Amino acid sequence: xxxxxxxxxxxxxxxxxxxxxxxxxxxxxxxxxxxxxxxxxxxxxxxxxxxxxxxxxxxxxxxxxxxxxxxxxxxxxxxxxxxxxxxxxxxxxxxxxxxxxxxxxxxxxxxxxxxxxxxxxxxxxxxxxxxxxxxxxxxxxxxxxxxxxxxxxxxxxxxxxxxxxxxxxxxxxxxxxxxxxxxxxxxxxxxxxxxxxxxxxxxxxxxxxxxxxxxx
Amino acid sequence: xxxxxxxxxxxxxxxxxxxxxxxxxxxxxxxxxxxxxxxxxxxxxxxxxxxxxxxxxxxxxxxxxxxxxxxxxxxxxxxxxxxxxxxxxxxxxxxxxxxxxxxxxxxxxxxxxxxxxxxxxxxxxxxxxxxxxxxxxxxxxxxxxxxxxxxxxxxxxxxxxxxxxxxxxxxxxxxxxxxxxxxxxxxxxxxxxxxxxxxxxxxxxxxxxxxxxxxxxxxxxxxxxxxxxxxxxxxxxxxxxxxxxxxxxxxxxxxxxxxxxxxxxxxxxxxxxxxxxxxxxxxxxxxxxxxxxxxxxxxxxxxxxxxxxxxxxxxxxxxxxxxxxxxxxxxxxxxxxxxxxxxxxxxxxxxxxxxxxxxxxxxxxxxx
Numbered sequence: 001x002x003x004x005x006x007x008x009x010x011x012x013x014x015x016x017x018x019x020x021x022x023x024x025x026x027x028x029x030x031x032x033x034x035x036x037x038x039x040x041x042x043x044x045x046x047x048x049x050x051x052x053x054x055x056x057x058x059x060x061x062x063x064x065x066x067x068x069x070x071x072x073x074x075x076x077x078x079x080x081x082x083x084x085x086x087x088x089x090x091x092x093x094x095x096x097x098x099x100x101x102x103x104x105x106x107x108x109x110x111x112x113x114x115x116x117x118x119x120x121x122x123x124x125x126x127x128x129x130x131x132x133x134x135x136x137x138x139x140x141x142x143x144x145x146x147x148x149x150x151x152x153x154x155x156x157x158x159x160x161x162x163x164x165x166x167x168x169x170x171x172x173x174x175x176x177x178x179x180x181x182x183x184x185x186x187x188x189x190x191x192x193x194x195x196x197x198x199x200x201x202x203x204x205x206x207x208x209x210x211x212x213x214x215x216x
Numbered sequence: 217x218x219x220x221x222x223x224x225x226x227x228x229x230x231x232x233x234x235x236x237x238x239x240x241x242x243x244x245x246x247x248x249x250x251x252x253x254x255x256x257x258x259x260x261x262x263x264x265x266x267x268x269x270x271x272x273x274x275x276x277x278x279x280x281x282x283x284x285x286x287x288x289x290x291x292x293x294x295x296x297x298x299x300x301x302x303x304x305x306x307x308x309x310x311x312x313x314x315x316x317x318x319x320x321x322x323x324x325x326x327x328x329x330x331x332x333x334x335x336x337x338x339x340x341x342x343x344x345x346x347x348x349x350x351x352x353x354x355x356x357x358x359x360x361x362x363x364x365x366x367x368x369x370x371x372x373x374x375x376x377x378x379x380x381x382x383x384x385x386x387x388x389x390x391x392x393x394x395x396x397x398x399x400x401x402x403x404x405x406x407x408x409x410x411x412x413x414x415x416x417x418x419x420x421x422x423x424x425x426x427x428x429x430x431x432x433x434x435x436x437x438x439x440x441x442x443x444x445x446x447x448x449x450x451x452x453x454x455x456x457x458x459x460x461x462x463x464x465x466x467x468x469x470x471x472x473x474x475x476x477x478x479x480x481x482x483x484x485x486x487x488x489x490x491x492x493x494x495x496x497x498x499x500x501x502x503x504x505x506x507x508x509x510x511x512x513x514x515x516x517x518x519x520x521x522x523x524x525x526x527x528x529x530x531x532x533x534x535x536x537x538x539x540x541x542x543x544x545x546x547x548x549x550x551x552x553x554x555x556x557x558x559x560x561x562x563x564x565x566x567x568x569x570x571x572x573x574x575x576x577x578x579x580x581x582x583x584x
Contacts, residue, residue, distance in 0.1 A: 109302070111298055112302055115302035115303070115304070118296035118298075119291065120288045121288075129315075134305055209348045209350075
């Protein structure tokens with residue numbers, strides 16, 4: 001029965017998994033893109049740091065279901081539009097990453113930054129060529145949390161009828177079947193681990209200069 | 217020439233870091249700013265490349281007011297070396313040195329090649345080039361810091377406590393090498409230190425600042441030791457200034473060098489003959505001193521390495537009276553060992569002769 005169900009639903013499961021991947025990756029990347037300037041702003045000004053980081057963190061406390069329901073009214077989208085989910089998860093990603101980017105930039109050794117200034121780096125050259133590369137380890141660590149959290153929060157969108165792995169939960173619940181439930185959970189865990197490992201690998205690739213004794 | 221004209225720095229809370237400083241750092245010379253913490257020496261230095269803006273007064277480079285220049289362009293003309301080197305952790309050693317030339321549009325190949333030459337110039341083996349900063353010792357990182365500051369061949373160099381973070385032996389080594397390098401490149405340098413020994417050793421001129429950011433005295437090291445302007449400077453250059461001052465007096469012909477009877481390792485004791493004192497100098501095959509031998513305590517018939525007393529030091533004929541005196545004081549025979557530029561023995565000078573030479577020199581120049 002178990003294998004039969006999976007086998008006969010394989011195309012459907014594949015489609016849901018691909019949807020899940022897309023709906024996780026896109027908001028994570030969008031969130032990072034928005035969090036970079038916000039985090040930089042918080043890092044730049046000591047006075048605005050608590051306000052920016054505080055406001056960003058607060059966004060994470062908005063329940064996801066509420067956000068899924070409210071967003072269509074704000075954005076003027078249909079309730080079933082995946083854009084709602086993308087925007088909601090982008091908001092959560094921003095919420096997690098603003099502090100991470102700010103702290104990552106703050107973690108760059110003071111002497112390194114001062115040396116760049118004294119050598120005649122312009123502000124943007126210093127940011128792009130010196131500060132951001134050195135903030136990668138901290139940002140990558142935050143990104144791991146954000147992506148795993150997105151994989152999990154995304155399943156809530158099943159309640160709105162947006163197809164992804166969470167759909168297997170509602171389906172299993174309605175049909176009183178354990179197999180789709182367990183399959184969905186296992187695939188979610190597998191996806192989370194895969195994304196997490198991918199970021200660890202990318203982080204190492206981008207930071208060959210780190211001491212090898214540090215294990216992720 | 218870096219010229220401070222009545223420069224002050226006052227912070228919004230009323231703290232005065234630098235108070236009406238006027239100072240000239242001549243071209244091709246090394247000017248040291250020295251003083252206790254809170255004397256504004258680092259603030260003064262950072263105002264040169266506008267990391268800090270002066271509250272009043274002007275700083276000019278070869279007659280051009282730095283305020284009239286673009287800050288980025290100004291900084292690119294001034295090499296900067298800081299304590300702990302401040303290397304870029306994410307770049308290899310060679311790319312750290314090549315960073316600024318590369319930023320200014322040089323090709324990767326050309327800038328790296330030049331960086332390799334600079335690394336060699338500061339005494340770093342090419343095997344370090346592809347390593348990252350954390351893989352180097354503090355002293356090695358500091359050498360890279362110097363190479364990086366010289367990468368665009370800037371006419372000016374600012375050095376903020378450049379040798380403070382390394383152990384004393386490495387520090388002395390880095391200082392000696394830096395002096396040799398500077399003799400070669402003749403940059404206009406302003407160096408900040410809290411270490412008066414370093415200031416006296418490195419500086420062509422030394423500016424002593426006092427707490428509150430006022431200039432107490434600016435003079436050559438020898439002048440500073442001989443004529444401290446007030447009790448603060450006298451106290452700051454230290455109670456050993458009489459001895460330190462001898463470091464700026466060259467040995468000359470007025471000090472008699474006498475030939476010294478020598479033995480070689482492996483020589484039979486029966487061939488020594490009569491010696492004027494119980495200590496006799498041992499030399500190697502090319503007449504370089506290797507240590508003193510106590511003729512009354514030689515174990516066995518052959519003079520061996522274990523008979524050597526190694527407490528003595530040698531001094532070069534081109535050295536200072538301080539080196540000579542030190543050699544005599546360290547020697548068990550109280551005779552200073554003088555060598556020529558090849559390291560071969562020239563002769564010895566007795567402690568008595570050194571002291572009377574110092575006394576005569578002082579009488580000839582009663583002011584010093």
